[in-house]
Amino acid sequence: MDFAFTEEHEELRQTVRRFLENKSPEAAVxxxxxxxxxxxxDVWLEMAxxxxxxxLIVPEAQGGAGLGPVELAIVMEEMGRVLFCxxxxxxxxxxxxxxxxxxxxxxxxxLLPRIASGEIVATLAFTEKQALWDPELVxxxxxxxxxxxxxxxxxxxxxxxxxxxxxxxxxxxxDGLGLFRVEGEAEGLRRTLxxxxxxxxxxxxxxxxxxPAVRIDRDGDLAKALERTVAHTLVALSAEQVGGAQRxxxxxxxxxxxxxxxxxxxxxxxxxxxxxxxxxxxVEFARSAAYHAAFRAAEGDENELLTASAMAKSYCxxxxxxxAAETIQIHGGMGFTWEHPAHLYFKRAKSSALLFGDPVFHRxxxxxxxxx
Amino acid sequence: MAPQRxxxxxELRERVRALLDEAHPDEVDQxxxxxxxxxxxxxxxxxxxxxxxxxLSPKMQAVVNDELRKHAKRVYExxxxxxxxxxxxxxxxxxYGPEELKKPLLRRIFTGEDIWCQLxxxxxxxxxxxxxxxxxxxxxxxxxxxxxxVWTTLAHVAKWGMLLARxxxxxxxxxxxxxxxxxxxxxxxxxxxxYQITGEAEFNEVFLNDVRIPHRYMLGKEGEGWKVAITxxxxxxxxxxxxxxxxxxxxxxxxVQLWQxxxxxSLSPARRAVLRDHITQLYIESELLRLTALRARAAQxxxxxxPEGSVGKLAQAELYKRIxxxxxxVLGAEGLVYEAGYERRRPTGFGRGDALSLAKxxxxxxxxxxxxxxxxxxxRNILGERVLGLPQEPRVDKGVPWKDVPxxx
Numbered sequence: 001m002d003f004a005f006t007e008e009h010e011e012l013r014q015t016v017r018r019f020l021e022n023k024s025p026e027a028a029v030x031x032x033x034x035x036x037x038x039x040x041x042d043v044w045l046e047m048a049x050x051x052x053x054x055x056l057i058v059p060e061a062q063g064g065a066g067l068g069p070v071e072l073a074i075v076m077e078e079m080g081r082v083l084f085c086x087x088x089x090x091x092x093x094x095x096x097x098x099x100x101x102x103x104x105x106x107x108x109x110x111l112l113p114r115i116a117s118g119e120i121v122a123t124l125a126f127t128e129k130q131a132l133w134d135p136e137l138v139x140x141x142x143x144x145x146x147x148x149x150x151x152x153x154x155x156x157x158x159x160x161x162x163x164x165x166x167x168x169x170x171x172x173x174x175d176g177l178g179l180f181r182v183e184g185e186a187e188g189l190r191r192t193l194x195x196x197x198x199x200x201x202x203x204x205x206x207x208x209x210x211x212p213a214v215r216i217d218r219d220g221d222l223a224k225a226l227e228r229t230v231a232h233t234l235v236a237l238s239a240e241q242v243g244g245a246q247r248x249x250x251x252x253x254x255x256x257x258x259x260x261x262x263x264x265x266x267x268x269x270x271x272x273x274x275x276x277x278x279x280x281x282x283v284e285f286a287r288s289a290a291y292h293a294a295f296r297a298a299e300g301d302e303n304e305l306l307t308a309s310a311m312a313k314s315y316c317x318x319x320x321x322x323x324a325a326e327t328i329q330i331h332g333g334m335g336f337t338w339e340h341p342a343h344l345y346f347k348r349a350k351s352s353a354l355l356f357g358d359p360v361f362h363r364x365x366x367x368x369x370x371x372x
Numbered sequence: 373m374a375p376q377r378x379x380x381x382x383e384l385r386e387r388v389r390a391l392l393d394e395a396h397p398d399e400v401d402q403x404x405x406x407x408x409x410x411x412x413x414x415x416x417x418x419x420x421x422x423x424x425x426x427x428l429s430p431k432m433q434a435v436v437n438d439e440l441r442k443h444a445k446r447v448y449e450x451x452x453x454x455x456x457x458x459x460x461x462x463x464x465x466x467x468y469g470p471e472e473l474k475k476p477l478l479r480r481i482f483t484g485e486d487i488w489c490q491l492x493x494x495x496x497x498x499x500x501x502x503x504x505x506x507x508x509x510x511x512x513x514x515x516x517x518x519x520x521x522v523w524t525t526l527a528h529v530a531k532w533g534m535l536l537a538r539x540x541x542x543x544x545x546x547x548x549x550x551x552x553x554x555x556x557x558x559x560x561x562x563x564x565x566x567y568q569i570t571g572e573a574e575f576n577e578v579f580l581n582d583v584r585i586p587h588r589y590m591l592g593k594e595g596e597g598w599k600v601a602i603t604x605x606x607x608x609x610x611x612x613x614x615x616x617x618x619x620x621x622x623x624x625x626x627x628v629q630l631w632q633x634x635x636x637x638s639l640s641p642a643r644r645a646v647l648r649d650h651i652t653q654l655y656i657e658s659e660l661l662r663l664t665a666l667r668a669r670a671a672q673x674x675x676x677x678x679p680e681g682s683v684g685k686l687a688q689a690e691l692y693k694r695i696x697x698x699x700x701x702v703l704g705a706e707g708l709v710y711e712a713g714y715e716r717r718r719p720t721g722f723g724r725g726d727a728l729s730l731a732k733x734x735x736x737x738x739x740x741x742x743x744x745x746x747x748x749x750x751x752r753n754i755l756g757e758r759v760l761g762l763p764q765e766p767r768v769d770k771g772v773p774w775k776d777v778p779x780x781x
Contacts, residue, residue, distance in 0.1 A: 002663065002666050002667070002670065003666065003667050003670045004670070249760075253760045253761070253762060256762055257761065257762060257763060264763070264766065265762075265763045267756070267762035267763050268762065268763040268764060268765050268766070269765070270749070270752070270753065270765065272762075273752065273753060273756035273757070273762050274749070274752040274753075274756065276755075276756050276760055276762060277686070277751075277752035277753075277755035277756045277760070278752070280679060280683060280755055280759060280760060281683045281686060281687050281755070284664055284679060284680050284683050285657065285660040285661075285664060285683075285687065287667075287680075288660050288663040288664040288666075288667055288680070289656075289660055289663070291667070292663050311656045311659060311660075314653075314656060315656050315657075315660060360649055363649050363652040363653060363656070364648075364649070364652075366652055366655075366656070367648050367649075367651075367652045370620075370628075370652075370655065371632070372628055372631065372632075372648060372651055372652055372655065
């Protein structure tokens, strides 16, 4: 059944929205994004303690809420609205999902409760120079020494890699791909914060040199598990993009109602009105794409998940970017200033479009799947 | 409309089976079958009993259609004979028609015996429908109508026309209109084909010279024509913006088929990559059009309809144009040839041909998608003003008697 949101869903949305409006106004976003850490630890812990959001998709047995992709989409959409600065995507979505899909029971039992409580930030160190989320391209190597492992290589574009307490590292071994746990403070790990286009989402380069690691993958096809992990993350990110796009539409229409030029509100001119109408159409389409993907993901059919997530990431990326770009245009000179939030959305939009593969990349995958 | 009653799906399926027992489409002609369907209340289940319905929720119609599709496939083939009557005439008649006309006319609309057309647009009033100039003057029990209508789909085969005419030129434009049912065989009605970009004449010009319409054929009250017309227009836009109900269906299915059969393997790698990406984009948007319509339906059901319902008409028109443009790009030089030819045709229904000729025909026909039933520019105004709450453009004709407003043609 498509789009069957419940009253509980609506309640979740309202609760999260209130929390974020309270804790993450624009001034806070600007303050956090200027710091190297990139987020406020008190708010992070409050979010875990009061709201349990870091454990949203973590099973109840491991201290989480045991909810699924639909609830996660709702939370992400709200975070996207306010450009919430936190390692949520990296820790509560990407790393948690990677553990759920690919890790041994032991590793899950050890790490998931700590992710859920907000005690640790975890992230997945997957991509390298090419930034494509493709196991084939992994060159980082893990070597076994007796009972322990060590890792050599460079991971790039690691989400919140500079602050993560635990890195889940994808590396090659003699017997194929492996997933490894590396402590953030491990010896032989050098982490460099990248000067990112989008200040509200931090990326790091992580260099491993004989860095001690623990192998945590379970039996099964790790490449497939990582593919599902990324697909689930795309679903969540698409919802975040919808939230951002919707906020851009609201900013634009609010401004167009009040800004007077030539004796009229600019929203009464068709040139502006029609831009807003086109944005509305695209935002509604993006919403359909993201919600559809979330419900498909919740059903657990892998085929549907891969198709719907590729569609959603591709469309939501472009819709968000166009909405953010038009927001600058509609605000005129003011939209081009540092003081106005339009550039924050614009940067987030383009960065999110490039993260986890750009729209063309996902359309190519989709075309393969559909036989186009 | 009568308050909704409830009926189980199973009970409704029973009724369809009873209909099929009584008049199976393999045994009777289409008119007879569809007449029986109407009499059983299975034409529009949300219409009142006796008027082709059972007073059920509109979503229950899916149960009927599903059952008929399974057991009487052929019934669906002729559904498009009377699109305007079924899609727009019936709901307008139900809402505003004189009681004694409702039952006989609704039944003949549904069977397809009476084709309907819509006489709104004029040469001087296209998007500005309410600015129209066709005059109706009261003469005893009749109205005498003079004027010219245009873009009238199927007027050449229509029995009834939904006519909007000016009955008072001394008040502002929206207040001086009245809505009539016009018997298209009346003396003084002249229908001339209007040949289009495709070479065919699905549209017409309709000239009205001293045409008499009995007063009892007025829908709604005198001067309330605009209110009635809104019902017709809203139903038109809903009908025009739903996309395909099937995953991957509709125009995108034709494009993908063309691509697979005629394009894909003969192209250079670069060209192939570019077109493939474009087709995949169009595929995604087709899916999202369908999913957005589903969302709109879900929102309607839950009683919280949002903006998702209003975007369909605009999105579909613009998307379909791009799909068919891409169809010709896929064909390349083959697109130089137009097999169907520009033979002057007067279609009496819709739907034609294999993927290749359909693509070429639709490449031309789809240009009308963003004009008919409200241009894309008008639709953007509506979205901007009614959904997003943006201020209206200053209107020079606001509050001005219609006769004092400047107009073209």
